Amino acid sequence: QVQLVESGGGLVQAGGSLRLSCAASGSIFSRVAMGWYRQAPGKQRDMVATITSGGSTNYADSVKGRSVISRDNAKNTVYLQMNSLKPEDTAVYYCRLTTTLGMSFWGKGTLVTVSL
Numbered sequence: 329q330v331q332l333v334e335s336g337g338g339l340v341q342a343g344g345s346l347r348l349s350c351a352a353s354g355s356i357f358s359r360v361a362m363g364w365y366r367q368a369p370g371k372q373r374d375m376v377a378t379i380t381s382g383g384s385t386n387y388a389d390s391v392k393g394r395s396v397i398s399r400d401n402a403k404n405t406v407y408l409q410m411n412s413l414k415p416e417d418t419a420v421y422y423c424r425l426t427t428t429l430g431m432s433f434w435g436k437g438t439l440v441t442v443s444l
Contacts, residue, residue: 330354330433332423337438340413344442348408350423350435358401361426364408366419366440373422377408391417413442 336348348364363378377397378386385397396409406423423435 330356330425332425332433332435334421334423334435334438337421337440339441339443342414342442342444344413345409345411346413346440348410348421348423348438348440350406350408352404352406352423352425354404356427357404357425359428362397362399362406363424363426364397364406365422365424366417367422367437368416368419371419376421379406410440413440415442415444418442 331353332350334348334350336346338346340346359381361378361380364376365373366376367373374388376388376391377395379397379399387395394410394412399406410417418441420437420439422437425433
């Protein structure tokens with residue numbers, strides 16, 4: 329069973345930065361794709377950024393140029409560095425692991441609140 333634990337959320341002023349972390353259990357981390365998703369109150373969960381096992385990245389237009397996703401396979405951890413945060417970035421951020429067979433696992437989320 330894969331477990332994902334997110335951390336690093338919190339309250340930050342607009343224009344500030346946060347780095348989210350997601351630690352995964354298990355020994356398959358280096359072979360899986362990872363991603364960050366977010367869900368604002370009353371809205372659907374949307375992709376923020378993804379990274380393949382080979383390190384290829386993809387970003388939502390809303391965060392492109394302001395965020396960087398990275399992974400440390402030795403630590404079984406994926407990161408999301410978010411800069412120039414805006415109030416509309418306020419959401420619960422979830423980490424997702426997708427195996428080569430297409431199975432997905434989700435963390436419980438970490439809340440990011442951006443104030444004016």
